[in-house]
Each structure stands twice: as C-alpha cells, then as structure tokens.
Amino acid sequence: MSNARSGAAPVVTLPRPEPAPHAPGRRIRIAAAFGVSVLALALLAVIHLTQGTSEIGAVDLLRLARGHGDEATWNILLGSRLPRLAAALVVGVALGVAGAVLQSVARNALASPDTLAVSAGAYLAVTIAAAFGLSLPLLPAGGLAFVGGLGAAVFVLLLSAGGASGPTRLVLAGSATALAFSSVTALLLLLFEEQTKGLFAWGSGSLVQADLDPSAQMAPIVVAAVGGLVVLGHRLDILALGDDTAASLGLPVRRTRVTAVLLAVLLTAAAVTVAGPIGFVGLCAPVIVRLAAPLVPGLLRHRVLLPLSGVAGALIVVGADVLLRAALGGQGGVDVPTGVVTSVVGAVVLVLLARQHRDAGPTRRPPAARTGGARSRGRFWLVLLVALLATAGAALAGMLLGDTLLLTGDVLNWLTGASGPRVTFVLNERMPRVAAALLAGAALAIAGVTVQAACRNPLAEPGILGITAGASLGAVSLLTFVPLASVVAMSVAAGVGALVAFALVYGLAWRRELNPDRLVLIGIGLSAGFTALTTLIVVVHDPWNTAKALTWLSGSTYGRTFAQVVPVLVALLVLTPVVVTLRRELDLMALDDDTPRVLGVRLEVTRLAVLTGAALLASTAVSAVGAVGFAGLVAPHVARALVGPQHRRVIPVAAVVGALLVSLADTLGRFVIAPAQVPAGLLTALLGTPYFVWLLWRSRA
Incomplete structure (x- = not known):
C-alpha cells in the first residue's frame, strides 16, 4: 500500500480494501465466513459452559436446558459460568474491532491496543483511582480507563508519526510507553497495597467475574462503538488509500482518523474495565481475518472486516479460556489469568509478522549518527574521571542510606573491623547489594x-x-x-x-x-x-x-x-x-x-x-x-x-x-x-x- 508521506518506509503494510462485492458469489463467501466463525464461536461457548470447578458437566446443562435441572446447577450457571463467558465475548469483540481500527488508522499491521499502550494507559488510570481511595462504579471507572487509554494512544502515535514511519518505531514507542506506565502502576501497587488489593491479578487479564453486571453494563457501549465504526467503514476504506488520495476524494481525513481512534480507545477501555488488560487479542484477531482475505474476496472492506474481527477476537478469548481450563482444570482457570495464554499466542503472531517484512529507515541509522563528532582525548579522560567520582559517591551513598542511616566513619570502622555489631550487620547486608x-x-x-x-x-x-x-x-x-x-x-x-x-x-x-x-x-x-x-x-x-x-x-x-x-x-x-x-x-x-x-x-x-x-x-x-x-x-x-x-x-x-x-x-x-x-x-x-x-x-x- 502506498504511504501518505513521501520518504517514509513502512515495513508492515496493509493491503488496500477491495471494491464492494457485487457478485453473488462474493456475498455467499462472506456470509459463509461469518457463518463458520459464529458456529465455531457457539461451539466453543458450549464447551466453555461445561468447564469449571464444580462437577456439573454437559449432561447437567442439557437437563437444565430441557427444564429438568436442579436449582444448584442453575445457580452455578448464573453465578460463575455465564458471567465468565459473557466477559470473554464482550472483551473479545471489543479488542478485535479496536485492533482492526487501529491497524487501519496507523496503516500498520503491528498496531493494536497493546503496541499503542492503550491497555497500559487504561490500567494505570484505574490503578491511580484505586490508590487514592476512589471507589468508582463500573461506568465511571470505564470513563477513567478511556481517558488513560486515549492519552497513551495519542502519545504513541505522535512519537511514531502516526505509525507511518514503520513498525519498529511504532512498536518501540508503544513498548517504551507501556513500560513506563507499567512501572508507575507497579509502584502504586507496591506503595498502596491495601487500597489496590486485587488489581495485580486483574492487571494480567482475568475473566473471573462475580456476576453478569460488568458485561451487561459494558455490552451496550461495545455494540454502540462497533456500530459507529461500521458506519464509518466506507470512510476507512477511502482513508486506506492514503491521506492525499482520500483528501482529493473529499474525505475529512483528520476528523475520520480522530473519530476512529476515539471509538477504538472506547472499546479498549470497556474491555479493560471488564477483565483487565488481556494482551495481544487486538493484534491477532484482525491479522487472522486479513490472512483469510485471499480466500474470501471482499473481506478487507471495513464493513465486513470490523465485525468479523470482533468475532475472531471473541474466538481467541473464549478459545484461550477453554484451552486454559482444559489443560489446568477448573481451578487453574481461576488462578491463571487468561491474558497469559493470549499473550503467548500474540507473541507468536508478532514474530510471524515480523519475519515477513523488510527494514525501515529512521531507527536504523547508526547510533553514532546523532552524537556529533569525535571529542578530544582530554575531554574523554575528564569525563571518565568525573563519572568514576560520581559512581564512587553513589556507592558510598548506597552504603550510608537506607532504613538505617550511617556515617562515613561507620564505613571506615567496618573496613578496619572496628565497627559495632549493629553497623557490621547493616553493612554486611548492604555491601553485596551495592x-x-x-x-x-x-x-x-x-x-x-x-x-x-x-x-x-x-x-x-x-x-x-x-x-x-x-x-x-x-x-x-x-x-x-x-x-x-x-x-x-x-x-x-x-x-x-x-x-x-x-x-x-x-x-x-x-x-x-x-x-x-x-x-x-x-x-x-x-x-x-x-x-x-x-x-x-x-x-x-x-x-x-x-x-x-x-x-x-x-x-x-x-x-x-x-x-x-x-x-x-x-x-x-x-x-x-x-x-x-x-x-x-x-x-x-x-x-x-x-x-x-x-x-x-x-x-x-x-x-x-x-x-x-x-x-x-x-x-x-x-x-x-x-x-x-x-x-x-x-x-x-x-x-x-x-x-x-x-x-x-x-x-x-x-x-x-x-x-x-x-x-x-x-x-x-x-x-x-x-x-x-x-x-x-x-x-x-x-x-x-x-x-x-x-x-x-x-x-x-
């Protein structure tokens, strides 16, 4: 696909959307793709409902469906299994569609809520609220996650020139931003342990739910956002042709891009609010759909691509959860966050994508290219001497500072073996650390x-x-x-x-x-x-x-x-x-x-x-x-x-x-x-x- 800015060299490009499928054969293939995907999702959902920590299985659920089940079976279904399945469906659809939109806007197959740090920004916003004692209802918490995710997405897109400068810069900018946000989040979890209790496991992407309320409240938001993006589908098709071409065809490029990003971040925030940051679903789902495009003409049109990416996202999340509980049992499904499984799958997809593409320019410039010319020998020795002195000072500070404050004389006494038991104990502990x-x-x-x-x-x-x-x-x-x-x-x-x-x-x-x-x-x-x-x-x-x-x-x-x-x-x-x-x-x-x-x-x-x-x-x-x-x-x-x-x-x-x-x-x-x-x-x-x-x-x- 052509790039909007001359001189940029995108490594991972997306194919252009195809013309509308007027031929009946194309429509039949698209309908078949949806039918097969929905059927597979329904089958996985049935298997998902048979898994859990209790002994209730497929036979008990069949009896319940026929009106012959007992109250205990119904309570387990409503109190545990249906809420988990509903969360998986809502999260999968939201992340699948969000990933497809972000990839289209960035024109980069490596863009996703993870690589653009949207999930990390949303998680940080929720953690900040919890750390400072704000106990928010679900919808306000979702709004806060939206603000955090939006700020992260805008920041990463600015650093990576909107994704047009190639996947290396996009992924590195997202990874750096996500690492910074994750570090702040971890620091808050450490400093405010009581206030943020429970957020650590949730931060790995957990589908454990107490009831249906989170999914029920977020489902309308997800449906509305997906509907809005489907309405924008034709504009996104034109935007994929390049900014200059789209503008010449009368498309409001900036407004379309901003609206699409806002709705994608809203979907990500809804997913994070329900189950925490579940990694790589937004990357994998659209890629899987695009890989099927050669077999199904017309699949790359956004009004087809977006909903099918949502179904693919639901397939990934539900399938990962089924695989997790099949491998580790019902209790393993409770203890191990589903996001761990999706991250492993996403890592494989990222590696496969990266192997398909060539280099891109700016980040490959040699390290010396931005550092100026050589310095004098005298400057080198001066810098080295100052750095050594500063490091020696830092080492001394490391020995003196901590939960027990010491003096320089204590260190000298310790070195000569003349220190008391308390100082000896402290320095014997600190020296290996320094x-x-x-x-x-x-x-x-x-x-x-x-x-x-x-x-x-x-x-x-x-x-x-x-x-x-x-x-x-x-x-x-x-x-x-x-x-x-x-x-x-x-x-x-x-x-x-x-x-x-x-x-x-x-x-x-x-x-x-x-x-x-x-x-x-x-x-x-x-x-x-x-x-x-x-x-x-x-x-x-x-x-x-x-x-x-x-x-x-x-x-x-x-x-x-x-x-x-x-x-x-x-x-x-x-x-x-x-x-x-x-x-x-x-x-x-x-x-x-x-x-x-x-x-x-x-x-x-x-x-x-x-x-x-x-x-x-x-x-x-x-x-x-x-x-x-x-x-x-x-x-x-x-x-x-x-x-x-x-x-x-x-x-x-x-x-x-x-x-x-x-x-x-x-x-x-x-x-x-x-x-x-x-x-x-x-x-x-x-x-x-x-x-x-x-x-x-x-x-x-």
Missing part, C-alpha cells in the same frame, strides 16, 4: 553498546532483544522447580535462558542476512512470550510463594550475597577485554554492512560473537539483580553524547554510567520509602523511559 548494582549496571551497559553497534539500531538493548526476559525465565524456572538450587546453578540457568532466547531471536531474524529491524521486532515478541510463560510457571507451580520470583522480575538487589555477584564480575573480567579488542569492528559495523566487508571484517561471525557476549553479560546481570530495564539503552547514549562515537571511548564511559544509573536507582529504592523498598528495576525504567521517549521524538522525522 556491588551487585554497580557490576550489573556496568554489564548491562557494555551489552547495550555491543547490541546497538551490531544492530545499527540506537533503540536496541538487551531487554528489547528478549535476552533479559529469557534469562529471567531461566532463573525463575529453576527457583520454582528447584527451590534449594545453588547460586552457581541459578546463574547457569539464567545464562542458558538468555542464550536460548538470543538463539531464537537471532535465528528467526536471519533470512539470508541479519535484518536489524526484524531482530528488534522478534525480540519484543519473544520477550512478551517469555514474560507470559514466566507468569504461568509461577502461578501454576508455586502460587503461594511468588515473592522470590517476583523479586527477580522487578529487578531488586534485596537479599543478595557476594556469591551472587561473582558471576557478574567474572563475566566482566572475561568479556570486557573481548569487546574492547573488537572496538574497531564495532565502529565499522555501526556504519553499514558493506564497509566492514570491504575492510576484511567477517561481518556475520563478528556480529554473532559480540551479540553472544552481550547475551552472557546480560544473563549474569539478571542473575544478580533481576530484570533491570533500560540501563543498557541509556548508558551507551549518554556515553556517546559525552565522548563521541568511537567505541574505545564509549565502552569504558558507558560501563561507568551504567553502574552509576543502577546504583542510584537501587539506593533511591531503598531510601525514599524506608523501611519499605522500591525495586531498582522499577526506578531504572522510570529514569530511562523519558530518555528513550526523547530519543524517539528527536528522530521522528
């Missing part, structure tokens, strides 16, 4: 430098490539299945998880050559899938002891020992010299693919080597402090801004800046609400996201 934060920050920063150079993508970092999520999955899996595992075993599990994730991302992104944009998109998809699998493992196998796993997932240094720091130190000592040795190759890879080959660099071998090193560094960092977000993104950019693009200078400065960032986040997390603590990963994400957003905004043109 060391873990410093070393993990340095490791993540060096990994970020290598990933950005190897991918020629200034927005890449180990977390975005799925390495962090893979390492977390490995560590949490070992903690869950082998609670008494040693520190070495846990580090090995994290390393294996990171390397498996890296191998999957790299292998799936490889098609004759490595495609950097594809690498990022596949990494984001697999990261979402690994995170969902981690949640599934924790909830299914160890639901009463999640704190140990959640500590890793939120990025905390709590309870760390020196033994857990040793793997990070070893990785830094072994791999940093390797990265420094390859500094010339990193400089060349950051330019393009041709220059390294001309100068004799074995490009793919070198790229594989540095990315493997990044995976190892990130995995050991995760084994020490858990999933710390954005340290690997921010530190390299700060270093380039200070000392220029040459990697022989960027690497040491980035390592020190990374150590400083994570150390400050850890100290602030331990001090600001002492004796309670905020996980370092949350604060690092909050500190790093504004820079990430600024980077996207600066390169939006």
Whole structure:
C-alpha cells in the first residue's frame, strides 16, 4: 500500500480494501465466513459452559436446558459460568474491532491496543483511582480507563508519526510507553497495597467475574462503538488509500482518523474495565481475518472486516479460556489469568509478522549518527574521571542510606573491623547489594553498546532483544522447580535462558542476512512470550510463594550475597577485554554492512560473537539483580553524547554510567520509602523511559 508521506518506509503494510462485492458469489463467501466463525464461536461457548470447578458437566446443562435441572446447577450457571463467558465475548469483540481500527488508522499491521499502550494507559488510570481511595462504579471507572487509554494512544502515535514511519518505531514507542506506565502502576501497587488489593491479578487479564453486571453494563457501549465504526467503514476504506488520495476524494481525513481512534480507545477501555488488560487479542484477531482475505474476496472492506474481527477476537478469548481450563482444570482457570495464554499466542503472531517484512529507515541509522563528532582525548579522560567520582559517591551513598542511616566513619570502622555489631550487620547486608548494582549496571551497559553497534539500531538493548526476559525465565524456572538450587546453578540457568532466547531471536531474524529491524521486532515478541510463560510457571507451580520470583522480575538487589555477584564480575573480567579488542569492528559495523566487508571484517561471525557476549553479560546481570530495564539503552547514549562515537571511548564511559544509573536507582529504592523498598528495576525504567521517549521524538522525522 502506498504511504501518505513521501520518504517514509513502512515495513508492515496493509493491503488496500477491495471494491464492494457485487457478485453473488462474493456475498455467499462472506456470509459463509461469518457463518463458520459464529458456529465455531457457539461451539466453543458450549464447551466453555461445561468447564469449571464444580462437577456439573454437559449432561447437567442439557437437563437444565430441557427444564429438568436442579436449582444448584442453575445457580452455578448464573453465578460463575455465564458471567465468565459473557466477559470473554464482550472483551473479545471489543479488542478485535479496536485492533482492526487501529491497524487501519496507523496503516500498520503491528498496531493494536497493546503496541499503542492503550491497555497500559487504561490500567494505570484505574490503578491511580484505586490508590487514592476512589471507589468508582463500573461506568465511571470505564470513563477513567478511556481517558488513560486515549492519552497513551495519542502519545504513541505522535512519537511514531502516526505509525507511518514503520513498525519498529511504532512498536518501540508503544513498548517504551507501556513500560513506563507499567512501572508507575507497579509502584502504586507496591506503595498502596491495601487500597489496590486485587488489581495485580486483574492487571494480567482475568475473566473471573462475580456476576453478569460488568458485561451487561459494558455490552451496550461495545455494540454502540462497533456500530459507529461500521458506519464509518466506507470512510476507512477511502482513508486506506492514503491521506492525499482520500483528501482529493473529499474525505475529512483528520476528523475520520480522530473519530476512529476515539471509538477504538472506547472499546479498549470497556474491555479493560471488564477483565483487565488481556494482551495481544487486538493484534491477532484482525491479522487472522486479513490472512483469510485471499480466500474470501471482499473481506478487507471495513464493513465486513470490523465485525468479523470482533468475532475472531471473541474466538481467541473464549478459545484461550477453554484451552486454559482444559489443560489446568477448573481451578487453574481461576488462578491463571487468561491474558497469559493470549499473550503467548500474540507473541507468536508478532514474530510471524515480523519475519515477513523488510527494514525501515529512521531507527536504523547508526547510533553514532546523532552524537556529533569525535571529542578530544582530554575531554574523554575528564569525563571518565568525573563519572568514576560520581559512581564512587553513589556507592558510598548506597552504603550510608537506607532504613538505617550511617556515617562515613561507620564505613571506615567496618573496613578496619572496628565497627559495632549493629553497623557490621547493616553493612554486611548492604555491601553485596551495592556491588551487585554497580557490576550489573556496568554489564548491562557494555551489552547495550555491543547490541546497538551490531544492530545499527540506537533503540536496541538487551531487554528489547528478549535476552533479559529469557534469562529471567531461566532463573525463575529453576527457583520454582528447584527451590534449594545453588547460586552457581541459578546463574547457569539464567545464562542458558538468555542464550536460548538470543538463539531464537537471532535465528528467526536471519533470512539470508541479519535484518536489524526484524531482530528488534522478534525480540519484543519473544520477550512478551517469555514474560507470559514466566507468569504461568509461577502461578501454576508455586502460587503461594511468588515473592522470590517476583523479586527477580522487578529487578531488586534485596537479599543478595557476594556469591551472587561473582558471576557478574567474572563475566566482566572475561568479556570486557573481548569487546574492547573488537572496538574497531564495532565502529565499522555501526556504519553499514558493506564497509566492514570491504575492510576484511567477517561481518556475520563478528556480529554473532559480540551479540553472544552481550547475551552472557546480560544473563549474569539478571542473575544478580533481576530484570533491570533500560540501563543498557541509556548508558551507551549518554556515553556517546559525552565522548563521541568511537567505541574505545564509549565502552569504558558507558560501563561507568551504567553502574552509576543502577546504583542510584537501587539506593533511591531503598531510601525514599524506608523501611519499605522500591525495586531498582522499577526506578531504572522510570529514569530511562523519558530518555528513550526523547530519543524517539528527536528522530521522528
């Protein structure tokens, strides 16, 4: 499909809607598509009603339908199973239609309520209300979710030039915004635990319902919004031809786009209000319908596409819930959020989509392209000295600040063995935490430098490539299945998880050559899938002891020992010299693919080597402090801004800046609400996201 703005290079484009199907054969095929979809949905709904925690099955429901059932069966049906089914139908239809509209407006098959952070914005708005003691009825709560979702959607679309600059920018902008909102949400859940009780499970997308009221109140809103969008269907068909063409045909482009986005956000808010953020339904449902378009001519017309996407969304949600309860039983369906299953399915769809498309321009510019020229040697040494002093100060602050305030003299006495029992106990606890934060920050920063150079993508970092999520999955899996595992075993599990994730991302992104944009998109998809699998493992196998796993997932240094720091130190000592040795190759890879080959660099071998090193560094960092977000993104950019693009200078400065960032986040997390603590990963994400957003905004043109 043609792009509205010249110079943009959308990677994931949507086919143009076809002319109206005048031929009877086309109408029959469309009717058949609807018939088959509705029939499949009805069959799944019947199966869904037979599942639950009680012994009531299909025979009992059949008797009830024939008027011979007992009161207990009727009460279970009305009190549990019908409300859950109704919620699945309302949520599925709402998200399916919303996803189809957002993809059409952005002209991007990767747009959805998730990738545009609409669900995260709605969830944050509801959490803020709960944290400050606002107990709202359902409809006002839905209105609040609408405001939060709308703000998120507008913000992401502004950062990504309305989605026209390609899927990488759209998905990265949405992921960064969603991460920032999720971090604030997690912080509120931590600080206001009593007020927000119950919102954590709801935030993963749960269909557990007490009665039919939520679905009954939101269903008319969903029907009205879907009806409004169907009425707009012809305008959306014209809008898909491009802004210039649509305007020349007399279409009010801006008004049509704004109206469509408002209705899509309203649908998403309704879904979030009923069941929380259920991931990836809005991405998968329209994609499935569009994949069937070659078999059913006329399916891409929006007056057909939108309602059929709603049916597909309902099929996905109901089917995921049926699959969940068939695999884990009725109680498993209560304990495990349905959103976990849909996230795994959505991750697969995102990966398959990303494999189909080529690179797009702005985010692929080399990291050095926006940092100016080289700096003087004197400036480099000055910056490095100042950064080292600042890091030393942060380390000292980390030892002094916390629930117990100490003095510098206490540290000196502790170092000489002359401190009292109380000071000794406090510093024996704090020192491993300070060391873990410093070393993990340095490791993540060096990994970020290598990933950005190897991918020629200034927005890449180990977390975005799925390495962090893979390492977390490995560590949490070992903690869950082998609670008494040693520190070495846990580090090995994290390393294996990171390397498996890296191998999957790299292998799936490889098609004759490595495609950097594809690498990022596949990494984001697999990261979402690994995170969902981690949640599934924790909830299914160890639901009463999640704190140990959640500590890793939120990025905390709590309870760390020196033994857990040793793997990070070893990785830094072994791999940093390797990265420094390859500094010339990193400089060349950051330019393009041709220059390294001309100068004799074995490009793919070198790229594989540095990315493997990044995976190892990130995995050991995760084994020490858990999933710390954005340290690997921010530190390299700060270093380039200070000392220029040459990697022989960027690497040491980035390592020190990374150590400083994570150390400050850890100290602030331990001090600001002492004796309670905020996980370092949350604060690092909050500190790093504004820079990430600024980077996207600066390169939006």
